Amino acid sequence: MHEDGSVVLVTGYKAHELGVFSNDHPGIPVICYALKKKIREYAENGADWFVISGQTGVELWAGQVCLELRDNDKINVKLAVLMPFLNQEEHYKDWQKELYVHVIEQADYTGVISNRPYENPSQLRQKNDFLVAKTDAMLIVYDEESPGSPNFYLGAAKRKAHESAYPIQTIDRYDMELASEELQQQNPEYWTGGDD
Secondary structure: OOOOOEEEEEEEOOHHHHOOOOOOOOHHHHHHHHHHHHHHHHHHOOEEEEEEOOOOOHHHHHHHHHHHHHHOOOOOOEEEEEEEEEOHHHHOOHHHHHHHHHHHHHOOEEEEEEEEEOOOOHHHHHHHHHHHHOOOEEEEEOOOOOOOOHHHHHHHHHHHHHHOOOOEEEEOHHHHHHHHHHHHHHOHHHHOOOOO
């Protein structure tokens, strides 16, 4: 999947863990803005592949951000979606399925880790270990005071980091507050209910 450059795994909370239940939630642009800043930084420092497993929330938004950077900003960013099992999107809500399909169709590479539908949690553990093993670094939206599903990824990443250089970069709630402030400064009319 890569010759030069590095491969970055991007993950974080699922949509429902963040209290996001529709695609017009005001938190989504803030998360996307924070992701875009970090992904752009990685790209400027030589990372060329970004990998997600396609779960709802942070991962799909990161996928969307990668596509925007690649297509709109013409930054050399490639997106790989490695799904843990077949029909992962089966239980996604319609708004999530729409984004999922968009990201999958536009990705530079897609694959399935376990070529079967969901059977048991071991497939999720496999996914975490596999994706950490196949990447050079991790960007994770995570706050230690609000553990959740990213914990499992983090465990795999920390195990790898003990054996080799595996930088883990966190976007936490302070980064989100900063992103929110920057967004407000850039688009004051968006936040005051002006016509956008």
